[in-house]
Amino acid sequence: MQIILKLYAGLTPFLPAGAQNNQIAIEVDEGTTINAVLDAHNCPRKLCHLVMHNGFHIPPGERDARVLREGDALAAWPPIAGG
Amino acid sequence: MAWAGKMLRVNLTEGTCKSEPLNMEWAHAYLGQRGLATKYLTEEIDPKVDPLSPENKMIMTTGPLTGTCASTAGRYSVVTKGALTGAIACSNSGGYFGNEMKNAGWDQIIFEGKSPKPVYLYIENDKAELLDASAHWGTSVWDTEEGIKHNHGDPQIRVASIGVSGEQGVKYACVVNDMHRAAGRSGVGTVMGSKNLKAVAIRGTLGVSVKDPKRFVQATNDGKKVLADNAVTGQGLPAMGTQVLMNVINETGALPTRNHRDNQFESANDIGAEAMAKVRETDGKANLITNAACFGCTIACGRISQIDRTHFSVAERPQYHKASGGLEYEAAWALGAATGVGDLEALTFANFVCNEQGIDPITFGATLGAAMELFEDGVLTEEQTGMSLKFGDAKALCEMALLTGKGEGFGAELGLGSKLLTEKYGRPELSMGVKGQEFPAYDGRGIQGIGLAYATSNRGACHLRGYTIASEVFGIPVKTDPLDSDGKPALVKAFQDATAAVDSSGLCVFTTFAWTLEDFAPQIDAACEGDWTAERLLEIGERIWNLERNFNNAAGFTAADDNLPERLLKDAAKTGPSEGKVNELSKMLPEYYELRGWSHAGVPTNETLSRLGL
Ligand code: SF4
Numbered sequence: 176m177q178i179i180l181k182l183y184a185g186l187t188p189f190l191p192a193g194a195q196n197n198q199i200a201i202e203v204d205e206g207t208t209i210n211a212v213l214d215a216h217n218c219p220r221k222l223c224h225l226v227m228h229n230g231f232h233i234p235p236g237e238r239d240a241r242v243l244r245e246g247d248a249l250a251a252w253p254p255i256a257g258g
Numbered sequence: 259m260a261w262a263g264k265m266l267r268v269n270l271t272e273g274t275c276k277s278e279p280l281n282m283e284w285a286h287a288y289l290g291q292r293g294l295a296t297k298y299l300t301e302e303i304d305p306k307v308d309p310l311s312p313e314n315k316m317i318m319t320t321g322p323l324t325g326t327c328a329s330t331a332g333r334y335s336v337v338t339k340g341a342l343t344g345a346i347a348c349s350n351s352g353g354y355f356g357n358e359m360k361n362a363g364w365d366q367i368i369f370e371g372k373s374p375k376p377v378y379l380y381i382e383n384d385k386a387e388l389l390d391a392s393a394h395w396g397t398s399v400w401d402t403e404e405g406i407k408h409n410h411g412d413p414q415i416r417v418a419s420i421g422v423s424g425e426q427g428v429k430y431a432c433v434v435n436d437m438h439r440a441a442g443r444s445g446v447g448t449v450m451g452s453k454n455l456k457a458v459a460i461r462g463t464l465g466v467s468v469k470d471p472k473r474f475v476q477a478t479n480d481g482k483k484v485l486a487d488n489a490v491t492g493q494g495l496p497a498m499g500t501q502v503l504m505n506v507i508n509e510t511g512a513l514p515t516r517n518h519r520d521n522q523f524e525s526a527n528d529i530g531a532e533a534m535a536k537v538r539e540t541d542g543k544a545n546l547i548t549n550a551a552c553f554g555c556t557i558a559c560g561r562i563s564q565i566d567r568t569h570f571s572v573a574e575r576p577q578y579h580k581a582s583g584g585l586e587y588e589a590a591w592a593l594g595a596a597t598g599v600g601d602l603e604a605l606t607f608a609n610f611v612c613n614e615q616g617i618d619p620i621t622f623g624a625t626l627g628a629a630m631e632l633f634e635d636g637v638l639t640e641e642q643t644g645m646s647l648k649f650g651d652a653k654a655l656c657e658m659a660l661l662t663g664k665g666e667g668f669g670a671e672l673g674l675g676s677k678l679l680t681e682k683y684g685r686p687e688l689s690m691g692v693k694g695q696e697f698p699a700y701d702g703r704g705i706q707g708i709g710l711a712y713a714t715s716n717r718g719a720c721h722l723r724g725y726t727i728a729s730e731v732f733g734i735p736v737k738t739d740p741l742d743s744d745g746k747p748a749l750v751k752a753f754q755d756a757t758a759a760v761d762s763s764g765l766c767v768f769t770t771f772a773w774t775l776e777d778f779a780p781q782i783d784a785a786c787e788g789d790w791t792a793e794r795l796l797e798i799g800e801r802i803w804n805l806e807r808n809f810n811n812a813a814g815f816t817a818a819d820d821n822l823p824e825r826l827l828k829d830a831a832k833t834g835p836s837e838g839k840v841n842e843l844s845k846m847l848p849e850y851y852e853l854r855g856w857s858h859a860g861v862p863t864n865e866t867l868s869r870l871g872l
Contacts, residue, residue: 183505183532184498196527197505224489225732230509230835234737250509254489256732256771257500257559257587258725 178203178243180212181250189218209238212249225252259469260322260785261285262365266386268379270453271312271371275379275386280365285322286788287871289795292348293762293802295319295337295366299346300805302368305812309339309445310427310452312372318359318418318433318458319367321764322786325360325466328478329485330766332357332553334441341445341452342429342621342675343694343718344813346806349432349446350722350761351418352552352560353439355460358416360764362462373454378406378419381460391456396422398614398663399434406459417459421616424451426665428673430621438583438613439552444695444717447616474784481769481777482556488772490734495559495768496549500587503699504530504595510731510740511834512704513591514697516598516649517627518690518823521701521831525600529590533602540566545602547581557768561585563606571607571656584609588721591699592623593659597630598649608659615663621675624696626658628676628688629668637683643668693718693810693819702826702843704836705730707738707746710846713820714750716806722767724753734771741835743842747850759799801870804854804862808872817860820847 181198182190191199203212213223226233227250233241243249267276281298288294295317307313316338323331334356340347359367362383376395377388389409394402403417417435424431424447431447432440441447468474485491494502507513508526515523527533534546543564551558564581565572572578585593585606593605593612612619626647632638633647640646644667647654661669671679676689676696690697695718702709707726715723726749730740738749756775760767763782775792783790810819826841851858855866862872 181505181509184494184502187532197532198527225506227509230511232510232731232733232737232739248509250505252502252506253494255494255498255502255506256490256728256734256768257495257498257503258721258727258768 176203176205176245177201178212178246179248180216181248182218183250183252184255185253186218186222186251189216191216203243207243209233209241209243209249212243213251218251222253223251224254226250259467259787260326261290262360262363264363265365266367268367268369268388269371270369270373270377270455273373273388275388287798288802289322289759289762289798290365291319291321291324291333291335291762291764292337292350292758293798295335296346296348296802296805298368299337300809303339305809306814307339309341309344309449312453314339314449316369316446316449316453317366320356320360320365321762323781324764325357326468326478326785327475327554328765328781329482329554329556330552330769331764332555333764333766334359335761336433336441336446338446338449339813340717341448343444345693345717345815346809347444347446347717348761349441349443351433351435351439351441352555352766353436354553355416355418355435356764357553358460358462360462360466361464362460363464367458369453369455372452376454376456378455378457378459380410381458383462383464394456395425398422399616400437400614402457403437406457410459412461415459415461417457419457420447420450421614422664423615423617423662423673424448426673427451428617428662428665429675429678430618432616432618434613434616440613440616442618443620443720468785469787470784474781477780477784481773481781484777485556485769485772491557491769491772495557495771498531499549499559499561501531501534501561501585501590503587504590505532506731507700510704511831511836512701512740513595514690514699514701515595517596517631517688518701518825519631520833521704521836522833523595526595528600529594529602529605534561534563534585538566540568545606550583552766555766559768565606565610566603569603569607570653571604578607578610582610583613588698589619589623592620593655596623596627597655599652599655600650601652604652604656608655611659611663617663620698621696622659622662622672624690625672625676625679626655628680628690629672631688632680632683632685637685687824690823690825691719692822693815695719700727701831701836702822702841703831703839704834705740706743706842706846707749709822709826709841709843710746710750710850711753713822713843713847714850716803716810722757724750724757725767726750726753728771735774741839743846747846747853750850751853754803755796755799757799758802759795762798762802797870801872804866804870804872807862811861817858820860
């Protein structure tokens with residue numbers, strides 16, 4: 176199935192070739208979890224500070240269990256703030 | 259100690275400058291800067307005064323730590339009754355001007371009356387005089403700053419000035435220092451212009467002393483280590499700046515778009531931090547040149563950028579080819595998402611013009627967004643505006659920035675701000691703000707707490723009176739759910755009180771991404787006479803909040819003004835995780851009043867006032 180992977184700021188370099196506008200559609204297996212996708216793209220876990228699944232914040236403790244579905248968006252940022 | 263202990267009173271009507279001792283009893287009760295100047299202002303003016311009359315006063319003020327070796331110690335504020343809002347106004351700025359003022363030996367400068375002709379105040383340590391500014395009247399902030407440095411043959415003078423907008427009565431003129439740092443909101447520059455005061459220029463070399471120098475160096479070094487070791491203040495902010503938020507807030511479904519018609523912007527990624535760092539195809543360079551720091555700052559969140567010289571906005575205007583300040587997130591949002599414009603170079607140009615002529619880019623962009631909606635609804639026509647004002651039109655953005663900066667053509671109408679503009683054209687519901695001031699870059703439908711913070715902000719809609727985004731989105735200090743309004747009244751109050759204390763210290767509020775009041779207290783305690791603890795700072799913050807509230811109540815504001823536009827309360831967010839949500843203000847507000855110790859009418863009770871020594 177396909178999901179949209181979005182990596183921003185200091186995580187941008189971990190996007191696979193062909194990504195545009197900081198995002199790319201990727202193929203993953205049914206049942207793939209958030210951490211499985213981030214690990215597969217070599218995103219260091221301590222850099223994956225802010226992780227959103229379809230825009231909803233997912234804390235670190237839930238990323239191993241949270242399963243992605245067809246068409247979902249997974250977005251991640253290193254520690255950031257602003258205002 | 260830390261406080262200089264004296265202030266300057268400038269009577270512009272009479273043309274006099276007099277030194278006065280600082281009221282130290284008040285300094286101990288209000289700390290400095292925002293708190294102390296608000297105390298002076300509220301003691302000295304009638305809350306019902308017309309903000310643009312000579313009876314209004316304007317105070318430039320520093321904190322006790324301004325000009326010291328603490329990190330971010332370059333801050334000053336401008337406190338007055340706001341031209342845009344008619345409420346208490348306190349706009350904070352960085353750069354180098356605040357440090358210079360403190361090093362000249364002044365805690366604050368109170369301006370009163372109105373000069374019969376344009377003047378600027380020139381200060382060289384103890385010496386202060388009003389000088390003729392007729393040669394600078396009608397010129398931009400940039401030309402004024404260069405011109406004044408030239409007048410005195412001293413490039414090290416620091417200047418804070420208004421642009422043409424402030425002279426022309428644009429309601430949201432800023433006071434701009436160091437070319438692109440601004441006391442930006444609520445029309446403090448408009449008040450300055452109404453007094454015929456073009457600029458304040460300062461050279462200060464006296465130094466700032468502190469109570470216990472050895473302990474102070476240790477405490478400020480400890481503070482700097484905390485900032486350096488923190489991933490946000492040590493790496494995130496210097497690398498990406500505030501602009502990193504564009505995609506974050508868009509992803510959460512809380513990026514107000516096209517005058518809050520939408521809550522996600524399809525071009526967000528074209529105007530955020532990642533886009534600024536991207537090499538352009540046209541000239542092989544990136545928009546972002548480097549980051550930059552205000553005086554003494556070890557975070558350095560500022561952005562310096564350069565517009566593509568082939569871009570339509572500057573192709574015929576070489577004066578904008580140089581690198582300058584911006585874009586920061588709030589400006590990029592207002593000039594971009596709020597107007598539907600996704601052209602980064604056009605946004606950068608409009609931002610440069612806002613700096614050059616001293617207009618608040620948040621209110622300007624939001625007002626243009628409201629005008630665009632009026633145009634699309636057929637209420638405004640091309641005959642009235644001079645050009646098409648459709649959402650997303652980058653040329654219209656650039657042209658309207660130029661016109662508003664000078665208060666010319668339709669720019670004079672945009673200069674009214676969205677409240678007066680939409681009222682004038684019979685559509686007041688299209689003004690997206692509170693107490694006459696426009697919202698910044700977060701949608702109160704997708705982030706519940708910030709909606710309450712906007713509704714109750716003493717200076718009108720503002721993110722900097724209580725930045726609950728830190729908790730609701732970034733998880734600082736703890737993560738709360740942005741879509742849930744439970745617990746938000748307490749969160750808003752805690753942020754509001756702590757921020758009021760930080761704004762009174764002379765340091766930058768961005769340190770609070772890493773510091774708590776427990777980190778501020780030892781620095782203030784080593785610098786200032788008296789015992790300074792985190793608890794005392796929080797109490798001072800609450801005292802300031804209630805003092806500001808009392809002023810607004812006396813000025814004629816009521817609980818009915820602690821409100822949000824119908825669009826945020828009735829029209830549900832359309833897309834993303836916040837789809838279907840409205841702001842739950844009516845649920846949060848009574849609880850907030852109760853936590854504050856206010857009556858149902860939003861008035862601090864006698865018990866609350868006496869608890870806070872008011
Ligand atoms: S954190 Fe940013 S805004 Fe604050 S003092 Fe430093 S550079 Fe200036």
